Amino acid sequence: MPFRCTRSSPPAEATFFSGLGSSPIVHRNQRIAGLHSIGFDVILDLRLRMNATGKTNLTQGGIRCTAMDYSLLPLCHMAQPKLLLCFSLIPPEKRSKAVNSLIRLLLTNLLDRELFVYVPGHQREWQEILTHPPKRAELGKGETVKGWIAGERERFLKARGIGNRRPKQGWLKSGFPLHYNSDIMEAMYSLALLGVSMSPRLKKPLQVIRQKRTKEGTWILENSLNGKMLADVEEKGKPGKWLTCFGHHVLLHFGPRQ
Numbered sequence: 638m639p640f641r642c643t644r645s646s647p648p649a650e651a652t653f654f655s656g657l658g659s660s661p662i663v664h665r666n667q668r669i670a671g672l673h674s675i676g677f678d679v680i681l682d683l684r685l686r687m688n689a690t691g692k693t694n695l696t697q698g699g700i701r702c703t704a705m706d707y708s709l710l711p712l713c714h715m716a717q718p719k720l721l722l723c724f725s726l727i728p729p730e731k732r733s734k735a736v737n738s739l740i741r742l743l744l745t746n747l748l749d750r751e752l753f754v755y756v757p758g759h760q761r762e763w764q765e766i767l768t769h770p771p772k773r774a775e776l777g778k779g780e781t782v783k784g785w786i787a788g789e790r791e792r793f794l795k796a797r798g799i800g801n802r803r804p805k806q807g808w809l810k811s812g813f814p815l816h817y818n819s820d821i822m823e824a825m826y827s828l829a830l831l832g833v834s835m836s837p838r839l840k841k842p843l844q845v846i847r848q849k850r851t852k853e854g855t856w857i858l859e860n861s862l863n864g865k866m867l868a869d870v871e872e873k874g875k876p877g878k879w880l881t882c883f884g885h886h887v888l889l890h891f892g893p894r895q
Contacts, residue, residue: 699746707767707786709757709799714750716817717743718824725830740831748838752824753808758800763793809845812860813879814870820860821845826883829890843891846884856880 699712700720724732724740732740757763766789770782811822821842828839835843849856858877863869871877 699742706783709760709763709790709794710755712746714746714755715805715819717747718819718827719817721827721831722823725827744828744831744833747824747828748836750802751838752842753805753821754802754841756803756805758803759793759797760800760803762797763790766793807860810859811849811856811877811880812858812862813877813883814862814866815860816862822856822880822883822887825887825891829887835891839891843887846887847892850884850888851876854881854885856884 697712700716702713702716705711705713721740721743724736727736767786771785773782776782776785807818808820808824811820813823815823825839825842825846833839846856851857853876855876858871858873858875858880861870861873863873871879
């Protein structure tokens with residue numbers, strides 16, 4: 638029997654379980670999106686929480702998490718599709734100014750990097766520095782390892798900069814569900830749900846999705862969190878129903894204009 642995808646919005650599982658991971662910000666917002674998509678907005682005013690999320694991240698210029706304290710990037714790139722999935726659940730006429738402004742900001746951030754070309758070119762050199770931090774006993778009075786890292790990063794960026802951005806290889810492999818990280822399929826799906834128009838900056842991501850489509854019109858589950866959740870979802874290395882649903886949605890939205 639051919640697989641059919643008739644949903645026009647992400648299923649509850651897509652937004653709820655894709656938030657599993659170590660990032661409190663992403664985890665919280667995926668819970669909000671999941672509850673909203675299964676109808677709990679009737680009981681809980683989840684839209685207010687989404688709007689609050691929009692204001693918070695907008696004032697920060699994007700998604701700020703503790704992991705950025707150890708990165709050459711000032712803001713989190715990989716979690717941006719998560720928030721876009723979350724905000725896509727709010728009807729356009731009911732989105733606050735803050736949410737609309739944050740949507741535009743996140744879209745700009747993703748499009749400027751062709752979604753997945755964002756890894757700092759000097760990432761390896763920076764990681765080498767992080768593997769040899771001083772011991773606490775070697776620091777001066779009042780100094781901390783975290784403060785040392787901040788100082789080293791400032792000196793590193795001043796001397797060498799971020800470097801030419803490289804593709805995030807992990808984003809080339811599609812999976813479902815995902816944790817705090819994302820991939821090209823999820824990012825393109827979030828853009829499609831928001832009605833983003835095709836542009837030259839989406840040519841590479843769309844090409845990746847087309848190339849990964851099998852002759853049978855399905856997409857293979859390449860990444861999996863099976864064994865790390867309460868229940869396994871599908872089977873790695875086999876056609877994924879959710880990925881196939883997302884893939885067809887993306888091609889239907891972006892494909893006809895090619």
